Amino acid sequence: MEQHDELLQQAMDAYGDYLVQLIYTYVHNWQTAEDLTQETFIRYYRSLSKFRHEASVKTYLYRIAINVTHDYLMSWKYKKVIVSELFQKWLKTAHTPELEVLYKDEQQELIYAIENLPTKYKDVIVLFHFAEFSLEESSEILKIPVNTVKTRLRRARQMLGQMLEEGELYERPHSKGNEGRL
Amino acid sequence: MKDPIQKAMKDAYKEGTFSQTKKIETLQKVQRKQRTVWSFSLTVLTTCCVMLLLFFLVKDSPQITQTVSSKSRASIEHIYMERWQQFSAVVASDFEKQARIQYLSTSDWSLQQATLGEKDGRILAELLQHMTFIVGDASTQVIFPEITTFEQLTEQAPTLIKKLEKAYGARNVSKLGESQLPNMEIFYMDFWQIIGTLALYSAIMYFLYSNWRKKRNYYFAAFQVVVLLFMLYSFVKPPLMVVATDEEELLEQSLNSYKDFMGEWTDVSEAEIVKIEKYGNQLVVLIDAGDGICILSNFFYIKERRGYLRQSTIWGRDDVLKIPSSVAVYEGDSAGNIFALPANHNIERIEIENVVTKETVSLNISKNKEGVYYLAIPVNMQGDDGQFTIHYYDRQGNLLEDN
Structure with missing residues (x-):
């Protein structure tokens, strides 16, 4: 022990x-x-006796983290938070001068676009670009074929490009937690 | 850093850290969880052991049952009378405390289990319960008759019970042989049936749960809840097989069958059981429904349900009602027939004849009273084709009817 x-x-x-940063992109x-x-670490600890080191600890941990995050996103708890935040946002004005100033920063726009990607595209973006996993490792973590990773990555980049070009972000303010980054 | 996405993300999220406090908390949590798993496993194990123990306790102890059944009728009668005398001594002492304690220190369980013949056994067992109840709570005075023989006790028991029920109320006294279990399917399953059903349901639940975890589809979750409710219902639903456990239910089921055919308007308020006979595991009930109509039902004992299941019911104003039964009750019989004769019948002899070999077997009926009779066809009379005719003869020896 x-x-x-x-x-x-x-x-x-x-x-x-x-892991905190990776999970933040989702929640x-x-x-x-x-x-x-x-x-994630609790699950890792509990599975240590079964862990056979066929994958690296990093890969193993990221796989658990992705699963834990997906579970959370599908949970009633998360959906309840989303609904209450949407309601609060509806009561407030979505466009504030401060937000518009901040969105003008290109880097922030990119982050905002990534955070607003559908989960399956966000998975490949954060694993490949942020966590620096190879295509093969990403495929192993997500348990999908390498070609699917490639396709999703290409599609995700296209979506990011489109969102940045069209300035869609201003129309789709995402739901943020109480202590949001902005 | 060439990758703009990576650069943007690393810059934006650099403040995100896994704090030292959280690390310590995580370590404490995993250690606590380890202990929880142990305590949970121990709880499950203990529960299983307790359930097993309960199962063995609830089952009849074969040793005690054997002791009781090995006693002869004379011996049981003697023990019953001894018990009655002990009770009389308590009554004579004006319910003195010491005498009551001494009486209550002996258990009536084995006596209540003793089968003295279906009806007597139940009545006496009920009387024993009343006696214990009275000795335990001697707040009401009842005058008890002088009883010196077992026959007197058997004869007076029903009157005494009625008197005691009036004085004390019957709410605390349950009758031996009555269905005392809730009317739910689970109480009528045997142990391995429960275990098998639970194992099957657990497997289904696990399969559904693991599927739901993968798909997270709420329609699927709703379906799972429906399946769960259905499984729970299958345990608590009233059993489909309705069995009779006492005379009232035997009467009720027979009359229901009669009324189903004749119509609900049929008046059976005066109907009463005039005869109950037992042949092997078969119980035959003759009912006088009034207006010269007799109803005859036969029931079979279902061990798992602890009661009698109705097989058939016939009725009429005829001189004889007959239930042909293919079930041989006794060894050496190939088939049995059950006859019921109403009061004032005119039949003195029933004869069954093998049409081919002309061999006969007959039954003489001496009384002109209502009665139920069993007439079997012996194996050696069965023959190859097994065609039989039944003849009924009156007191003068005249052939009344062929069947």
């Missing part, structure tokens, strides 16, 4: 921050991202 505790500590030190709330990262 002590050995497992040690491995968990190492994993948290090495990948904790990356847009730092507190939730940290909680889900914790859940």
